[in-house]
Amino acid sequence: MNATVHSRRYAAGDRVALLQIAPISRATLALFAGASNDHNPMHIDLDVARAAGMDDVFAQGMLPMAYLGRVLTNAFGLRSLREFGVRFAAITHVRDRLECTAEVLSVADHAAGQRLDLKLTVINPRGEAVLIGDAVVEIELQQVNT
Amino acid sequence: MVDISQIGYRHPPHSVDVERGKLLFFARTIGETHPMCVDEEAARAAGLPGLAAPPTYAFSLELDQPKPFAVLEALGVRLDRILHGTQRFIYHAPICAGDRITLQTVVEDIYEKKGGAMGFIVMRTTATNQHGEIAVEMTKTVVVRQSRSGQRGVK
Numbered sequence: 611m612n613a614t615v616h617s618r619r620y621a622a623g624d625r626v627a628l629l630q631i632a633p634i635s636r637a638t639l640a641l642f643a644g645a646s647n648d649h650n651p652m653h654i655d656l657d658v659a660r661a662a663g664m665d666d667v668f669a670q671g672m673l674p675m676a677y678l679g680r681v682l683t684n685a686f687g688l689r690s691l692r693e694f695g696v697r698f699a700a701i702t703h704v705r706d707r708l709e710c711t712a713e714v715l716s717v718a719d720h721a722a723g724q725r726l727d728l729k730l731t732v733i734n735p736r737g738e739a740v741l742i743g744d745a746v747v748e749i750e751l752q753q754v755n756t
Numbered sequence: 757m758v759d760i761s762q763i764g765y766r767h768p769p770h771s772v773d774v775e776r777g778k779l780l781f782f783a784r785t786i787g788e789t790h791p792m793c794v795d796e797e798a799a800r801a802a803g804l805p806g807l808a809a810p811p812t813y814a815f816s817l818e819l820d821q822p823k824p825f826a827v828l829e830a831l832g833v834r835l836d837r838i839l840h841g842t843q844r845f846i847y848h849a850p851i852c853a854g855d856r857i858t859l860q861t862v863v864e865d866i867y868e869k870k871g872g873a874m875g876f877i878v879m880r881t882t883a884t885n886q887h888g889e890i891a892v893e894m895t896k897t898v899v900v901r902q903s904r905s906g907q908r909g910v911k
Contacts, residue, residue, distance in 0.1 A: 631787075638785070645778070645785040647819035662836065671840045672815055676786040679811035683790040688850070689802070694811055695844030695895075 616686075616749045620714050620726055627685045629710040631677050634669055636704055642673050669702035674710070674732045674741050681710045681730070686747040692725075696743035700734065708740065709733045715744075723750040758831060758875040758900055760866045767827045769860040772820045776853035779807045782816065792850075799852070806853035814851060814883045814892040815843065818859050827861050827879065833900055841876065841897035849891045856886040864895070875900035 620626065636654075643654050648670050651658040659667045675696050682691055702708065715727040730743035776796075783793045791798035792808040799807050809817075818824070825835055851857060865878040876897055883892040 641785045645782040646816045647824065648816070649824075672812055672843070673786070675843060676788075676810065676812045680786060680788050680790075682811060683788065683793070688790050688792050688808055688811070691811055691847050693844070693846050695842065697842045698840050 616723070616751055619751065620717055620724060620749075622714055622716050624714040625711065626714060626728070627681045627710070627712040629677065629681045629684070631708040631710065633705045633707045634673075634702060636667065638673070639667060639669055639704070642670055642676075646670065646672055646676075648672060666704055668704070669706075671698040671702075671741075674702055674708055675743075677708060678710050678712075678730050678732060678741060678743060681712050682728075682745055682747065685712060686726075686749055690747040690749050691745065692748055693746040694743070695745070696730065696741045699739045699742055702734065702740050706734045712745070720748050721750075723748060758833060758866050758868075758877055762831050762863055763866050765827075765831065765863040767830060767861045767863075769858050770821045771856055771858045772817050774809065774817065774851055774853055774855040774857060776807055779809055779813070779853055782813055783810055786810065804850055804852050805855075809851040811845060811847075812843075814845060814857075814894055817851070817857050817883060818861075818881055818894065827863070828877070828898065831863065831877065833877070833898070837901045839899040839901065841899040842895075844895045846893040846895075847891075848893070849885065849889050851883065851885070851891050855891075857891065858884045860884070873902050875902065 639653050643649055652662060653667050653670050656667055710732050713729045715729050718725045725748045728745045730745060731739055732741040734740050788810045792802055793810050796807055859881055861879050861881040864880050867876050876899055878897050881894045882890050885891045
């Protein structure tokens, strides 16, 4: 398996990534509805959202999870990912600016590399956690033929 | 309330073709730039048969059917009362353009909290490719808000 090869060793407590997302727009919600096959009108149709008692449309929960996925593929590569889970803790509103972070919780030696347990968060501008998650990645540390 | 006798319910599987254009659209929408997800040559150089799906795309394959909430409907859940509580992916093999993925969902658990005000349905979905390999396993918790006057479940 061609995992991304890493030149650095990680240690518990390392902050490995920070991703700042541009403010969520209605256009993004519409595009993500189509791209993700989540056609729930609560996220794209203001009339439906208001009829349900909401002030406005709000983001699909899988949108910030997809952003967190970017943090993982960017930092560790696609093929290193073993497990990735989140709890949806708060709604993301239109114009919210999200900040995604990943931190190493623990490290174990694994084959030619390391197995990392990661803590993931997505925070909104009010300082609330939108998503709280975790992931397991296995990275290779030595140069191999890729 | 959600009927706990439905624990173990196995929904009929559905199959979906993983399309290159839809993968690119998804990657572009979320800003995914990993070469295996956006550059066919890079994907092939890495030994993949085509563009790879980003980490959360298996959930979108699950939704890619005429009745995406058929499992919940089979359980008698009102769709205007549900919230996505948790989502987890376990990765075994990449999902790539050209794959045909079969999704099979089983209801693993059903329970209540807050004196029945909230119901929880835990579902596990396996995504199996055309070679019979499980590519991704997904577990999700769906929260069902029970109707009570003066209560607003969504914050």
